[in-house]
Amino acid sequence: MEFIHCDLPLKRVRLYPIGDWHYGSPQADVPFIKQVLKRIQNEPEARWVGMGDLIENAIVGSKSDVYIQTLPPERQVADVVKMLAPIKDKCLFMIPGNHEERTMRLVGLHPDNIIASQLMVRYIGYSALAMLDLRKARTPRSFLCYFHHSTGGGYTAGGKINAAAKLRLIVPTADATFSGHSHTTSRSPVTWYDASYKHLLKKTGYDYIIGSALGWKGSYAEEKAKRPSTVEQVVVTLAGSTSGAKDSRRQTYEIISPE
Numbered sequence: 001m002e003f004i005h006c007d008l009p010l011k012r013v014r015l016y017p018i019g020d021w022h023y024g025s026p027q028a029d030v031p032f033i034k035q036v037l038k039r040i041q042n043e044p045e046a047r048w049v050g051m052g053d054l055i056e057n058a059i060v061g062s063k064s065d066v067y068i069q070t071l072p073p074e075r076q077v078a079d080v081v082k083m084l085a086p087i088k089d090k091c092l093f094m095i096p097g098n099h100e101e102r103t104m105r106l107v108g109l110h111p112d113n114i115i116a117s118q119l120m121v122r123y124i125g126y127s128a129l130a131m132l133d134l135r136k137a138r139t140p141r142s143f144l145c146y147f148h149h150s151t152g153g154g155y156t157a158g159g160k161i162n163a164a165a166k167l168r169l170i171v172p173t174a175d176a177t178f179s180g181h182s183h184t185t186s187r188s189p190v191t192w193y194d195a196s197y198k199h200l201l202k203k204t205g206y207d208y209i210i211g212s213a214l215g216w217k218g219s220y221a222e223e224k225a226k227r228p229s230t231v232e233q234v235v236v237t238l239a240g241s242t243s244g245a246k247d248s249r250r251q252t253y254e255i256i257s258p259e
Contacts, residue, residue, distance in 0.1 A: 001170075004122075004130045006092050008047065011137045012239035016040050019051025019097060019149065019180040020212035024069045024076035027215040028056070029231045032258045033083070036213075036233050039256070040087045047090050049130075050121075051180045051210055052097020052149035054080050055111055073103070077111050081118045091121040095128060097149045098181065129171060137240020140247050146171040150179035150209075155226055160184050164209050175205050176236065176251065183212035183221075183229035185255055206251060210234045232257055 018036065022028050040046045055076040058069045071079070084091075096104075100111045116123035127148040134141045148170075152163045160182035167177045168190055186209040194201040216228035233256040241248045 001127045001129055002124045004093060004124070004128050006130055006132050007135055008132060009135050010045055011134060012045060012237055013132060013134060014043055014046045015132075015145075015236045015238060016046060016048040017051050017147065017178045017180070017208070017210040017234065017236075018048050018054075019210055020053045020183055020214060021080075022053055022056045022099065022212075022214045023080055024056035024058070024071045024073070025214060025219070026068060026070055027217070027219045028070075029213045029215055029258060032231050032233075033213050035259055036256060037083055037087060040090060046087075047092050048087065049092050049147055049178070050094030050112065050116070051147065051178065052095055052112060053099045053180065054097070054115065055099065057099045057103060057111055073111065077114055081115055084115070084119055088119040088121055091119065092130065092132075093122040093124055093128060095124060095126065095147055095149060098151070127170075129174070132238060134238070134240040138243065139241060140249060141240035143175040143238045143249070143251070144171070144173070146174045146177045148177075148179055150181040152181075157184070157186075157227075160209060161186055161188055161207075164188070164207050165190075168205070168207060173203070173205070175249075176238075177205070177207045178210055179208070180210045180212070182209055183214055184209055185211040185230065185232045185234050187234070187253055206236075206253075208234050208236060208253070211255070 056069050057073045094116045096112045104110045113123050132143045164179045188207045191204045211232040236253045239250040
């Protein structure tokens with residue numbers, strides 16, 4: 001895990017954790033991907049983090065079928081770079097996913113690292129603990145967020161949420177955790193108690209599953225009788241305090257669906 005401090009000249013940030021596009025799969029909803037990218041481009045307060053599995057990257061021996069992906073991996077990388085180029089200045093960093101890891105294990109090349117290098121954005125390892133500091137807000141104005149592509153997930157909605165909840169064992173007091181991999185969206189609150197010098201403090205963080213652009217019909221999920229995924233994108237708004245007397249930070253979210 002790497003620690004990152006992000007100075008943001010904002011009172012609030014609209015955070016888009018984008019991933020699980022599986023661009024190059026026949027099931028990838030490309031119009032929805034472009035819809036999300038357009039929103040990021042048009043929103044001054046938008047920032048994004050690459051969460052992995054942006055490309056399908058089917059190779060011989062992988063669960064994905066190399067013979068039915070719509071484009072070869074080299075073209076998938078080139079197209080994703082082209083799509084992300086207009087919003088590269090809004091990128092905080094990128095982390096890898098399991099689909100890109102296939103190539104790394106076989107030949108030592110990581111597509112996500114190539115994408116990040118061509119965009120000239122920061123690429124890090126499997127996970128990141130990021131302090132997002134909203135410089136134009138009153139204190140407290142920072143949010144501690146943990147990002148990991150995640151693993152497992154199970155067949156049921158509960159299994160997917162439980163897989164995301166395991167990340168909080170790594171960072172139990174984070175304001176938010178973000179994970180992908182399970183091709184769904186969710187937001188689960190987690191409350192704990194702490195203490196100041198004289199007072200008992202009640203705190204709440206949130207665990208988010210970020211969504212996906214992957215459809216179901218004709219997919220590996222349909223073949224294995226897994227429940228259909230929902231094409232959606234989580235967007236989280238983090239707003240700094242409005243009063244310096246107490247912690248009045250706000251954390252809200254919305255779900256973007258295909259138009």
